Amino acid sequence: xxxxxxxxxxxxxxxxxxxxxxxxxxxxxxxxxxxxxxxxxxxxxxxxxxxxxxxxxxxxxxxxxxxxxxxxxxxxxxxxxxxxxxxxxxxxxxxxxxxxxxxxxxxxxxxxxxxxxxxxxxxxxxxxxxxxxxxxxxxxxxxxxxxxxxxxxxxxxxxxxxxxxxxxxxxxxxxxxxxxxxxxxxxxxxxxxxxxxxxxxxxxxxxxxxxxxxxxxxxxxxxxxxxxxxxxxxxxxxxxxxxxxxxxxxxxxxxxxxxxxxxxxxxxxxxxxxxxxxxxxxxxxxxxxxxxxx
Amino acid sequence: xxxxxxxxxxxxxxxxxxxxxxxxxxxxxxxxxxxxxxxxxxxxxxxxxxxxxxxxxxxxxxxxxxxxxxxxxxxxxxxxxxxxxxxxxxxxxxxxxxxxxxxxxxxxxxxxxxxxxxxxxxxxxxxxxxxxxxxxxxxxxxxxxxxxxxxxxxxxxxxxxxxxxxxxxxxxxxxxxxxxxxxxxxxxxxxxxxxxxxxxxxxxxxxxxxxxxxxxxxxxxxxxxxxxxxxxxxxxxxxxxxxxxxxxxxxxxxxxxxxxxxxxxxxxxxxxxxxxxxxxxxxxxxxxxxxxxxxxxxxxxxxxxxxxxxxxxxxxxxxxxxxxxxxxxxxxxxxxxxxxxxxxxxxxxxxxxxxxxxxxxxxxxxxxxxxxxxxxxxxxxxxxxxxxxxxxxxxxxxxxxxxxxxxxxxxxxxxxxxxxxxxxxxxxxxxxxxxxxxxxxxxxxxxxxxxxxxxxxxxxxxxxxxxxxxxxxxxxxxxxxxxxxxxxxxxxxxxxxxxxx
Numbered sequence: 001x002x003x004x005x006x007x008x009x010x011x012x013x014x015x016x017x018x019x020x021x022x023x024x025x026x027x028x029x030x031x032x033x034x035x036x037x038x039x040x041x042x043x044x045x046x047x048x049x050x051x052x053x054x055x056x057x058x059x060x061x062x063x064x065x066x067x068x069x070x071x072x073x074x075x076x077x078x079x080x081x082x083x084x085x086x087x088x089x090x091x092x093x094x095x096x097x098x099x100x101x102x103x104x105x106x107x108x109x110x111x112x113x114x115x116x117x118x119x120x121x122x123x124x125x126x127x128x129x130x131x132x133x134x135x136x137x138x139x140x141x142x143x144x145x146x147x148x149x150x151x152x153x154x155x156x157x158x159x160x161x162x163x164x165x166x167x168x169x170x171x172x173x174x175x176x177x178x179x180x181x182x183x184x185x186x187x188x189x190x191x192x193x194x195x196x197x198x199x200x201x202x203x204x205x206x207x208x209x210x211x212x213x214x215x216x217x218x219x220x221x222x223x224x225x226x227x228x229x230x231x232x233x234x235x236x237x238x239x240x241x242x243x244x245x246x247x248x249x250x251x252x253x254x255x256x257x258x259x260x261x262x263x264x265x266x267x268x269x270x271x272x273x274x275x276x277x278x279x280x281x282x283x284x285x286x287x288x289x290x291x292x293x294x
Numbered sequence: 295x296x297x298x299x300x301x302x303x304x305x306x307x308x309x310x311x312x313x314x315x316x317x318x319x320x321x322x323x324x325x326x327x328x329x330x331x332x333x334x335x336x337x338x339x340x341x342x343x344x345x346x347x348x349x350x351x352x353x354x355x356x357x358x359x360x361x362x363x364x365x366x367x368x369x370x371x372x373x374x375x376x377x378x379x380x381x382x383x384x385x386x387x388x389x390x391x392x393x394x395x396x397x398x399x400x401x402x403x404x405x406x407x408x409x410x411x412x413x414x415x416x417x418x419x420x421x422x423x424x425x426x427x428x429x430x431x432x433x434x435x436x437x438x439x440x441x442x443x444x445x446x447x448x449x450x451x452x453x454x455x456x457x458x459x460x461x462x463x464x465x466x467x468x469x470x471x472x473x474x475x476x477x478x479x480x481x482x483x484x485x486x487x488x489x490x491x492x493x494x495x496x497x498x499x500x501x502x503x504x505x506x507x508x509x510x511x512x513x514x515x516x517x518x519x520x521x522x523x524x525x526x527x528x529x530x531x532x533x534x535x536x537x538x539x540x541x542x543x544x545x546x547x548x549x550x551x552x553x554x555x556x557x558x559x560x561x562x563x564x565x566x567x568x569x570x571x572x573x574x575x576x577x578x579x580x581x582x583x584x585x586x587x588x589x590x591x592x593x594x595x596x597x598x599x600x601x602x603x604x605x606x607x608x609x610x611x612x613x614x615x616x617x618x619x620x621x622x623x624x625x626x627x628x629x630x631x632x633x634x635x636x637x638x639x640x641x642x643x644x645x646x647x648x649x650x651x652x653x654x655x656x657x658x659x660x661x662x663x664x665x666x667x668x669x670x671x672x673x674x675x676x677x678x679x680x681x682x683x684x685x686x687x688x689x690x691x692x693x694x695x696x697x698x699x700x701x702x703x704x705x706x707x708x709x710x711x712x713x714x715x716x717x718x719x720x721x722x723x724x725x726x727x728x729x730x731x732x733x734x735x736x737x738x739x740x741x742x743x744x745x746x747x748x749x750x751x752x753x754x755x756x757x758x759x760x761x762x763x764x765x766x767x768x769x770x771x772x773x774x775x776x777x778x779x780x781x782x783x784x785x786x787x788x789x790x791x792x793x794x795x
Contacts, residue, residue, distance in 0.1 A: 094675030107669060133656075
């Protein structure tokens with residue numbers, strides 16, 4: 001690991017995020033219990049687990065929405081610097097450590113246009129360009145240029161997901177699948193080092209799901225950033241993840257490549273239950289079948 | 295489209311007797327409610343008071359409502375078109391008649407009431423008629439629900455006309471005082487000053503409520519801070535209006551930040567209650583701070599603005615010239631009114647320019663994004679604290695400017711002028727105009743501030759008419775008169791330009 005820090009540029013898959021002994025308690029409820037894992041640059045790390053396993057809580061700790069009870073969250077920059085995320089406020093994590101996230105229930109700005117959503121994502125950059133509104137007020141050249149660059153970045157991503165023709169429509173009027181993709185590219189417009197996606201495939205049909213896979217692989221391969229993915233859809237997880245972390249009841253029960261995790265008895269047990277196969281919820285049963293088949 | 299068709303079709307078509315019965319029940323309820331309100335009136339005659347009964351009025355009102363309800367049923371039974379035409383012609387015709395030939399005062403209340411009811415029926419009939427027509431045509435695109443789509447259409451229309459309307463409004467505003475001057479209508483200029491003061495306040499509050507989505511019920515506090523800052527600085531330190539204006543703005547802005555800090559975590563209703571309290575706190579402090587603010591007596595003798603050093607006065611003190619002398623005019627109080635009018639026009643236009651400009655800057659977009667979803671903003675690296683504080687501060691600053699103007703216009707201020715009702719009116723202007731809509735604020739101000747002036751003939755009933763109007767607007771346009779938002783930046787609109795390159 002030390003070698004990776006010393007030569008981050010030579011190894012595209014350098015460690016990006018270290019989660020060490022992360023615990024989160026809400027009163028007496030232990031949502032996450034001593035979870036440690038690592039995410040790397042240019043890799044997709046999936047976090048899976050049954051409902052209530054604490055996946056979203058991990059995200060909320062990472063992005064500053066919760067303050068972890070115990071644990072250290074270290075984000076490494078390519079220059080060799082580190083950010084201790086557990087000590088930072090949410091908006092600073094996004095601004096300085098450059099951890100971007102999407103939400104399980106889509107959180108776009110529904111009454112703003114698609115393009116505006118992507119411009120708002122570049123807020124801090126544009127604030128600096130407009131000298132905190134002072135020169136921007138009089139349309140100074142520097143600001144106009146910065147705004148044009150921001151639109152170009154937005155256009156780059158919109159072209160990628162094929163939404164350019166609808167750029168001026170209200171984001172809330174887009175179909176569900178497009179909203180999901182828009183939220184992801186909005187996060188990408190913050191130019192993140194780590195992209196955290198909370199169930200991006202939820203509610204997508206197979207075609208949209210395939211488009212999503214392409215987008216995520218594109219982000220991983222072309223932009224070389226780390227992607228952290230919470231997902232229930234096992235076709236997505238098994239197809240695109242480089243690394244899978246399995247949580248159950250707030251504890252990490254398995255960690256490895258998709259193939260390793262699939263054959264881990266602990267994972268099968270967590271999804272199956274030990275002797276209660278009959279009472280398996282249908283949702284879990286399909287997940288399980290996909291795992292076994294894949 | 296389908297939804298509309300179902301909506302109209304889903305209503306069971308009632309038979310005529312059922313309709314009459316329905317309307318009768320409606321009228322009975324109205325009668326019961328109106329009996330104590332309208333039926334009796336306590337009259338004072340010398341030392342004795344007696345109860346006067348007004349059953350005639352009561353029965354008239356109930357009859358009108360009975361017929362209206364019957365018409366409403368008939369609208370739903372497929373007679374929307376003829377009813378829309380008849381009631382529409384009646385209500386519009388009545389406006390024309392009323393404008394050309396004012397009706398005798400004793401019939402005013404009856405006619406106003408009848409007109410309100412007929413106009414309501416007309417609007418309802420029109421909405422249903424349009425919905426049916428759309429359903430029959432089988433138009434799918436863009437129709438979400440009959441009523442909303444009309445609103446959106448109107449919004450689009452106004453947005454398209456906005457660029458042409460703006461300069462037209464501006465020209466009218468510019469020449470209006472001269473028209474009033476030659477028509478010798480002092481009331482018109484006064485009304486103009488009043489309307490522009492509220493337009494400016496509305497535009498200022500629009501930053502906080504319309505853009506940033508922070509419901510502020512205590513906006514008048516900043517208006518008061520601005521007014522008292524000007525009063526104190528001019529009376530005690532002898533500074534003039536233009537020197538004090540930035541100070542007043544800064545002072546109000548700092549109070550905005552002061553209020554902003556404790557309420558940052560609050561949203562919606564809770565925020566509204568705290569800001570309401572803040573407004574009252576400021577008023578009560580002013581009421582009790584006798585040394586600085588003069589307590590309940592307020593501050594009088596506030597200098598009126600001069601025209602670049604030229605006083606508006608019948609005669610100048612030793613060594614000075616008055617405005618009238620300088621320009622070789624006969625002295626007229628009109629001059630000062632006109633000058634005040636142009637000052638507030640300028641201040642309001644600056645507010646408008648600033649708001650329109652800032653909407654297209656990152657800070658303005660961040661305000662709107664914050665209104666839409668604060669959590670998402672935080673995830674994108676926007677600092678919600680600073681963003682909210684700037685909204686509060688900038689909104690407050692414009693309130694402070696308007697306050698200074700108010701002080702110099704009145705020449706006397708007291709805490710009386712800054713009560714909750716003022717906040718409520720300013721908020722009503724913003725909400726009725728359509729949150730975030732600049733031209734909506736103008737129209738809402740003309741309706742809400744100008745309206746009561748025109749309704750003056752109705753005497754006591756004007757507040758009733760005013761309330762009724764607001765209820766109607768809330769029924770038909772819950773999102774405000776002109777709730778239409780144009781994107782602050784476009785890509786495909788700019789595409790034509792890109793192709794030309």
